[in-house]
Amino acid sequence: MKTQITLFVFAATLCAVQSARILGIFPLPGKSHYILGSSLMRALAEHGHDVTVINPFGEKNPPKGKYRDILLPEIIESIENRKDEFNMFEIGDLGPFVNIPILAYLMSDIGEMVLKEKTVQELIHSNEKFDLVIIEQFYNDAHKMLATHFGGIQIVFSTVGANFWVNSIVGNPSPLAYIPDVFLSYSPHMTFGERLVNTLCYLLNVAVHGLYLYPKHNSVGAKYIPNAPSIHDINYNASLVLLNSHPSLNQPVPHVPNMIEIGGFHIKPPKKLPQDLQEFLDGAKDGVIYFSMGSNLRSADLPLQKRNGILKTFAKLKEKVLWKWEEDELPGRPENVKLGKWLPQQDILAHPNVKLFITHGGLLSTTETVYFGVPVLAIPVYGDQKLNAQTAVSNGFGLVLPYKELNERTLREKLDELLNNPKYGDNAKSRSRIFHDRQVKPVDTALYWVDYVIRHKGAPHLRVAALDLPWYKYLLIDVIAFVAGLLLMGVYLVRLLLRKLCGRVSSKKLKKN
Incomplete structure (x- = not known):
């Protein structure tokens, strides 16, 4: 009962x-x-x-x-x-x-x-x-x-x-x-x-x-x-x-x-991809690089010089590239690059052929790449993105390329390191295991x-x-002031005592003389 x-x-x-x-x-x-x-x-x-x-x-x-x-x-x-x-x-x-x-x-x-x-x-x-x-x-x-x-x-x-x-x-x-x-x-x-x-x-x-x-x-x-x-x-x-x-x-x-x-x-279990994306990812025998600058930054707003440097780099890759691009066309787009105005990021990162995520370093993107165990190249621009990028570097699952340093040479160097050194993928998977190891x-x-x-x-x-607590109690200002006062009083008393002792010694010498 x-x-x-x-x-x-x-x-x-x-x-x-x-x-x-x-x-x-x-x-x-x-x-x-x-x-x-x-x-x-x-x-x-x-x-x-x-x-x-x-x-x-x-x-x-x-x-x-x-x-x-x-x-x-x-x-x-x-x-x-x-x-x-x-x-x-x-x-x-x-x-x-x-x-x-x-x-x-x-x-x-x-x-x-x-x-x-x-x-x-x-x-x-x-x-x-x-x-x-x-x-x-x-x-x-x-x-x-x-x-x-x-x-x-x-x-x-x-x-x-x-x-x-x-x-x-x-x-x-x-x-x-x-x-x-x-x-x-x-x-x-x-x-x-x-x-x-x-x-x-x-x-x-x-x-x-x-x-x-x-x-x-x-x-x-x-x-x-x-x-x-x-x-x-x-x-x-x-x-x-x-x-x-x-x-x-x-x-x-x-x-x-x-x-x-x-x-x-906020992360949901992966859903089935649209047919064109599924075929693109499935058919990438050398792997896929996913590139997105998030929901607030637009890749289409990149200066022409930086955009051209990115395109030249992508054209030389054996991997395919899936790029979140907000316009209908991208002049000079290489054959290995597929565009999408909107892309189901979580479902893409869950695909086993995705080898690398080029990101702005936003916290949602960083969270999702850790969840799925994909290494990152962060190109931070503002806000907390730089701190998130530094975290990826510190934890060994990514590299950072400052936006002002972005060009064909620097991008190629970072990609070569990330794609050819297995430690980044291993560290990303290790981080993913830590992420998932929760009671609920x-x-x-x-x-x-x-x-x-x-x-x-x-x-x-x-x-x-x-x-x-008022701020002075929280910071122990009153205690510090009290201890400092005692120390100063102690120093003052010692000096006073020494002066008196010195005075007595001097007076005795004068009497003897």
Whole structure:
């Protein structure tokens, strides 16, 4: 009888969790960001939750169950109108000291556009309530006010693993001595100069957030959200941080208990390829090189000189090349090169004839190549791509070719090394085994922990005490000042004692004389 009662209670609890109302906020107009947000929210809907998602793109084939898109048409229109202003190949090498403030400014602009969208304003004034609000963290802290507004538990999702944006909100330590900023291409074993630059990046982030970002988001929130709380009141309320990372992909770093790694959760089992791709890959007796610069960068925007250098290199290869090319034609295309405006990347990487992946080094592409055990040649351009490329080099499953150094000679040298040295393929397969060696699938890990914080009403027992400490206590400034004061007092007393002793000795000598 006890067993039956226990099972009944467990089933009732499970049903209650599965009926939770969840709001997802994934506002960035970048396909890679949307793929991650969509994968998480689809999984939650299929798990039984009632899901609403604020996003720019929408689902063509919504999952079964309760699923609703709140679209952002004005953001897509604005980005389309301004896309000619931003050629990523031209601005990607500006460096972190320019990129950090620029990104903060641009994302603040997008954050305000999201809140003033008609669709979002209708939701804000609808009197709806949500049990849980999942927010993608990317310079958009004002959106966390919506968790308070809708009465929901706050969960933060980081598309790039642990970094400055999420560490501070949950009190996670991040030693600057071996954890480089997401915009830097440093290994964990940094030189003095690299540690200096890394420290300056950290200080710049502190200044940008404290002096610009938070005040800006406070004013934006107050403008568009009724009775909006202060950023400083809600910024540290995250019950859970889901990290798109894993030790097979990222260097191991500290995580407080409510930071959970789910890197690779978006990857699905391989599907059957379209017939033309299947025949192309099957017929490649010398193997295939897959080339894609991701969803945000366009190969078609490559400067003519670099494009021609790539074509000349490909023409001399015995391997076939499958290239994600966004235009109808590619002048000078060699016979061994096949083009596609859109290509099913995961299904292609799963094919046994794929020997190498030439990539921009985005985290999704890096994750997928590790999942399938394919070595990479990374040509990073901006953002976290340089750091991901450095990780591939450090772990021995790839090489990096800086974009500004890309030409026929350098590309040929890198390809010769990667295609003819088996260590890269062996290391890629080793990394893949580490990736797959988990107790449960990463998507199931995400589902478990989302349900966990719902069951435990925000799981406040996972919150670390660091969040309750003022900065001077956290950094032990008061203790250091106290110890320093004691030392100074000790030095002062010793000097005073020595002076008195010296004075007595001098007076005795004078008396004798």
